[in-house]
Structure formats: structure tokens, C-alpha cells
Amino acid sequence: MSKRALITGITGQDGSYLAEYLLGLDYQVWGLVTHRADPRASRIGHLMDEVCLLRGDLTNADSLVAAVDKAQPDEVYNLAAMSFVPLSWQQAELAADVNGMGVLRMLEAIRLVSGQNGPPGPGRTGDMRFYQASSSEMFGNAAETPQHETTPPRPRSPYGAAKAYGHLLTGNYRDTLGMYTVSGIMFNHESPRRRPGVARKISLAVARIKLGHQDKLHLDRLDARRDWGYAGDYVRAMHLALQQESAADYVIGTGHTHSVRDMVRIAFAEVGLDWRDHVTSGPGQDEAAETDLLRADAVRARSRLGWRPTISFEELVRMMVDSDLRRLAGDRDAVAYPRTAGQVG
Template identity: 45%
Template sequence: MLEELMTERRRALITGITGQDGGHLAEQLHEKGYEVFGLIRGQNNPRRVEVETDMPYVTLIEGDLTDPTSLVRAVETSDPHELYNLAAISHVGYSFKNPTLTADVTAKGVLNVLEAVRVTGRAQTTRIYQASTSEMFGGLDYNRPGAGYNENSLFHPRSPYGVAKLYGHWIAKNYRESYDMFVSCGILFNHEGERRGVEFVTRKITHAVARIKLGLQPHIELGDLWPKRDWGYAGDFVDGMWRMLQHDVPDDFVLATGETHSIEEFLTLAFAEIGIDDWKPYVVQNPAYMRPAEVDILLGDPTKAENELGWRREVDFPGLVSLMVAHDLAVQSRQLSLPSA
């Protein structure tokens, strides 16, 4: 079937085109010769100009995961061979403050995407990637295998975000089994990079470190520093997404690095990039950034993806931190040199 589809130019629809993963994926698909469509929320979306400037090869379609009609229209317009559902309320802390919105978008939105493909008659012709997450595991010690979570590990989400993602994961599997749809779920562990939003702790750190280096701010406020995460580079992970949809059969795959690092370790490497060995005077812990329930450690086992998809991560942890700090230093320095209005 895939060989037959490859006789024409491949078309891909990406929801969440304005996010970190959407940007990396669109770039990689374009380089592979795909015609790329991106779903974007309307009403003067502040990210539209950025996407149109950075990715002029993407055809934008207005729509919303909470609006089934707009999703049907987007699927009919793009007629995709591949659909990557990356859109979500994706910030764990935000999900505690807005659990209903998180459920509507991150959980029910997946159902709306699947239904849009099914009711438009594309259940057997459109391959779907569903962005699942390591937050579904919850990080509890009694539920964490020593070698890391894999595709058979138990789920115990500890945030409204994790719970919503778990619904999306299971409804995707249900449509795979009920309607014989090609739906693969990528259970991705933390992946960061230069496109990460500054509301996420890794980018918040590298953004602040760059500004501290340039004398633009005195310190950074953070919550708990002890949690450990399996951190990889987003550019590597979106390659894994693509590989899942080129696989012979739909399935679930964990993408991870197989190693964990704490926020303290991230801080140490980030400040070292600007020549500061002792970061403690520059970090203030603020209880406002501490969550009602925190996941202590998340470690993934990518063995299945490595063996069946041939996927490998290329950027290691120190390389990731260095890449992000260098990017933010360049951005902040460039803004400093701009003439004032």
C-alpha cells in the first residue's frame, strides 16, 4: 500500500503547526518532498506571521480541535496521506489551572480528529500519528521498571494533562482496532530544543541564562529542582514520528534517550555555557511554580523503536543544553543590537 501511495507527491496535515514539534516536523517533511498543510487557530493567531515567515512552504488551514466541522474541512482540503496530531494543551502546570479546557482539547480533540478522518471516507487511506506522552506513566516508583518505561508499562497519570493524553492514547488505539485505521501512538519522553516555548522549564532556563550573561536580568525563578527527566532533542524525536507512519503496521512506540537528568544538572550545564560555575546565587525557588502533584522521575526505554524503526537519537544531553543556550544568546544579542523605536 505504501509503495502505491509513494507514486504521487505525499501530502501531510499537521495539527499544532505553531508548536515546537510542528515546526521541526514541517521542516523535515518539506525536505523529504512532502506538500505540507498546517492547522492553525484563527482570530488573528499571533504565531501566524512567524509560521508564514519561517515556513513559507506550509499551507495553513484555519481550524480548531474543539470544532469537528473545521477538522472535517481541513481533512477534505488537504486530503492527507499522513496526519500528525500534535495539537494539545501541552503544559503540565497550566493543565492544573485549566483542567476543563485541557480535557476538551487534549482528550476530546483527539476523538474529533479521528472522526474527521473516518467520516470523510479516509479511514483506510490516511495514516495517523497520535502524540502520546511519558506523562501518562506518572513516574511512581512502584510503577517504574528499572530499565525505564516501555510500551507495556502501566499508566498512572498525575496531572490533568497526563489524564487527558491517556484518553487520547486509548481512543486512538480503539479506532485502530475498531475501524482498521492506521493509527500509531508515539509515547514521547521530554524533548526540547530552540523552538521550545519559554514557559517550559528548559527553555525558561536557557532564555534566562542568556539574559543574565548579557546583563538583562539578575536571576531566574523556578519551582522544584530535584525532578529528573529523560531529555532529548525535538529534532531527533520528530524523525521518529515520521518513521512510525512508514512502518508496515500501526503500533505504539516509546521514544526516549534511556537516561535521566535533574533540573539541577540542566542548570549546571546551562550556566557553565556562560562561564558561571556556581548558579545558586542566580536561582530563586518560588512556591508558585511548584505543582500539586509532581512526577519525581521519568525514564524511557526506546528499545522497540530502535529495533523496529531504526530510530536513534543524535543529540546528547550536554549537546542539547549547549544548542539551546547558544540559540538564546544569539537571539538576545540580536535584539540588543536592534535600534530602539
């Protein structure tokens, strides 16, 4: 019998890649979408005949209980979140409600549907396994570099603080109630399906400049460094984390950092342009949300899961530029490229 997975945030970057990957492993995939969402116009539009969708929201506990009860999943992947860090300063309460309290509501939904209604005790929550998408942003003003699973959280934004709360709750439910809960502490990961953050802002601008739609690109900090990886690789780590005999948290990242300048240089070179002719830089409004140097120590993921990235930083940047160039030139399939279902590594 096929395994069943429930994915919150299935219409997002990570959710769409994970859905493809699990379908390639013969999973029955269920996805939670809000009442406002139009899945056919989203990143999973090409999967509509292969996934089962349920309406619900991390801010509504009853909808989560109903979704878990309907799907009866073996695995729950909580990928839904308010994902833009600077926006969390403008909507701090919403960030806390979705990224923090939303985790609590999903964990409680699993408890209720699994039948643990009595006093806390290990081993009483059935066979459902839970994956929480934690974030390197919770390290913020990091106490050490690189960061590993026991690096203390020191967030610098409402987004990071809410993610830290969800991360700690996930560990509490594992340690106190005996639930199989895992946090994947995700460092920056990008793809052609990413909403515009720094990386996608660059790839879109390069494509537009190449096609003559704009001339300049302004960036706040060219020297800012990040541990960037490919989202299609990272969903494999999510799945592997739930296949282990015992639950544990995992840092998921490449262990290598690159500057925004590195990304700009590679992106413009991909279309045969000199970035220095088109890029300006200087402090911007997002400066308050900037974290210190974040670099992953993913030794546990490599040793216990056998996980390693397959796409290099250079390949990732070129992939994103190529996809945006084709999409802006009218190739409708560009946004769904590349498909990751069935990849192993």
C-alpha cells in the first residue's frame, strides 16, 4: 500500500518540489491550500490530476484537524509559512500566528486525530510522522559559525522569532509526548519557482535587462553572504529525515557561502553581460532584517541521512537565469523546470 503524505504549503516552492518527489516514490499526496488560493494557477498546476487537495489554514485549528482526519497521513510536512523576512516587521502578529502558533495547531491536530487525549506519555500518538520546516533565520545574530543543530536561537526578526518558537515546540512534542517530530533547519534555498527575494530579484532583473525591458538593478548589500542551495535537493532531505528509526533535528545546507556579488557576476555572465554596467548598490529598507553570517554545519544530515546537494551554486544561478529568460520570452513550461520527481542522491 502506498504511503500517504499531507503537505501544508503545497503551492509554494518547496511544497511543489516535495509533491513531485513523493509522487515519484509512489506516495499518495494530499495538500492543504487556503480558501483564497487557486491551485491551478500555482506551481502545482501541472500536478492537479495527481494530488488530493484540502481547504484549510494554519490559523484555523478546526480546519487542520479536519484535514489530518481526512488524509490520515503517514507523514505530515509543515511547509506553509509567511516566508518573506522583511514583511514580518510590517505584519509581526501575522508572522507569529502563522509561523509560530500554526505549528502548535498542526501538532495538536495530529495529537487529536492520532487519539492521544489522555495525560502526556511516550508512544501514544500512532504512526504519524511530522516534519517542521525550521529556518536558519532563527540563528540570527549567531553565537557561532557554522551553525549546527544545537546552536542557540538568537533571531533578529519577527519571522526568525516565530520560526524559533515552532522549532522548539516540535522538539517539545518529541521529547515530552513521544511523537515522531523532526525539524529541518533550512538554510537559504532557491529555484526557478522562488518568489522574489534577493536571488530571484537578481535572476529576473538579468533576464529583463538581457531582453531590453530594464537597464539597472539596485541591490542593498553586494558583500552579504549566504549559504545558498537548490530547493529540489532540500526536499530529498525532508523525506529522508522522516524515514529514520528515531526522530532528530537536521541542519540542511551546503556548508559553503557565497556573496551577492558572486551571484550577480555569475548571473550576468550567463547572458553575456558585464554586471558592473548594470548594478548599483547601497543601504536599503531591508537592512534591519539582515542577519550575521549564516553557514550550515550539515554533518548530521550527511552522516545519518546520506544526504548531499547535487546542484552547485553556479548551476543554481544559471538555472534560475535561464528559466526566467525563457519565461519572459514566452515559454510557459519554464516555471515548472526542472522536475525532480524520482531523483535520488
